[in-house]
Amino acid sequence: MERLQDQIRDLKQQRNAAVVAHYYQTSDVKEVADYVGDSLAMAQWAQKCTADVLVVAGVRFMAETAAVLVPNVKVLSPDPDATCSLAEGCPADEFGKFIEQHPNRVVVTYVNSSVEVKALSDITCTSSNALKVINSIPVDKEIIFAPDRNMGKWLQKITGRNITLWDATCEVHDAFSVDQVRGLKAANPMARIIAHPECTPELLRIADFIGSTSALLNYVSKEYSGTYIVVTEEGILKEMRQAAPHAKLIPAPTDEPNTCACGICPYMKMITLEKIKASLETLTHRIVIPELLRERAALPINKMMAL
Numbered sequence: 001m002e003r004l005q006d007q008i009r010d011l012k013q014q015r016n017a018a019v020v021a022h023y024y025q026t027s028d029v030k031e032v033a034d035y036v037g038d039s040l041a042m043a044q045w046a047q048k049c050t051a052d053v054l055v056v057a058g059v060r061f062m063a064e065t066a067a068v069l070v071p072n073v074k075v076l077s078p079d080p081d082a083t084c085s086l087a088e089g090c091p092a093d094e095f096g097k098f099i100e101q102h103p104n105r106v107v108v109t110y111v112n113s114s115v116e117v118k119a120l121s122d123i124t125c126t127s128s129n130a131l132k133v134i135n136s137i138p139v140d141k142e143i144i145f146a147p148d149r150n151m152g153k154w155l156q157k158i159t160g161r162n163i164t165l166w167d168a169t170c171e172v173h174d175a176f177s178v179d180q181v182r183g184l185k186a187a188n189p190m191a192r193i194i195a196h197p198e199c200t201p202e203l204l205r206i207a208d209f210i211g212s213t214s215a216l217l218n219y220v221s222k223e224y225s226g227t228y229i230v231v232t233e234e235g236i237l238k239e240m241r242q243a244a245p246h247a248k249l250i251p252a253p254t255d256e257p258n259t260c261a262c263g264i265c266p267y268m269k270m271i272t273l274e275k276i277k278a279s280l281e282t283l284t285h286r287i288v289i290p291e292l293l294r295e296r297a298a299l300p301i302n303k304m305m306a307l
């Protein structure tokens with residue numbers, strides 16, 4: 001592993017390349033990254049990227065967002081098949097028809113969506129700024145929120161806004177078991193349940209704190225110690241352990257032993273050191289977005305970035 005990491009570091013120098021990674025990547029991948037963050041922070045970092053080549057160690061929509069923001073940089077995805085159940089659950093043609101059925105509404109799209117869906121939107125958001133984005137829309141305006149049904153319901157609840165929802169979910173966060181989390185809480189009564197807003201409404205109802213991956217990390221970081229039942233993808237536990245080494249972190253279990261058991265995103269884990277190395281060697285797979293589509297998708301993304 002260390003040899004592979006050294007080879008990647010050498011290739012980065014040769015290519016004047018940078019690697020940006022999501023928190024949900026494996027530790028070996030995060031160790032070769034120039035920056036690790038959530039999707040908003042990754043996009044903000046990409047926007048300032050001065051490298052010639054940017055490898056996005058994350059799922060495809062993250063690489064697409066970077067390619068929209070920095071068209072002069074060669075943006076590479078080590079595995080363009082690394083998708084996301086939310087992006088897959090919202091095909092652009094169907095979404096276009098959905099919008100037509102609900103005219104005059106402000107279309108807010110979670111960044112976990114394809115570039116084609118973003119191009120149909122008025123503004124994008126991430127889990128870090130979704131509340132800010134919704135609150136930036138005049139109160140007399142009705143809103144469409146896509147694709148995450150769970151996050152949309154959470155936003156409806158905390159803002160009281162009239163929001164029409166698209167019906168897709170994150171297959172990782174949607175699978176966390178309310179009963180098992182309740183059981184963990186009964187066994188650890190002092191533990192605080194911290195959950196990502198992509199979790200089901202039933203789970204969010206019993207959470208002590210709800211926030212984006214970064215917000216959950218910040219919440220744990222403030223504590224010298226404490227016990228947390230962490231209801232999000234397990235990749236963030238590494239940063240949480242570093243930030244709060246004396247805290248007890250209990251990963252939440254899922255309902256069934258499926259591909260997402262134990263809160264692991266199978267798509268994020270498709271990115272490996274071997275694929276990053278191959279990407280840098282061959283400069284593949286470049287994310288190329290037709291210019292008109294890129295310009296249209298840049299509007300809602302830049303609107304979000306300006307907030």
Ligand code: SF4
Binds near residue numbers: 085265
């Ligand atoms: S954790 Fe969920 S939302 Fe994030 S990339 Fe995986 S499937 Fe998509």
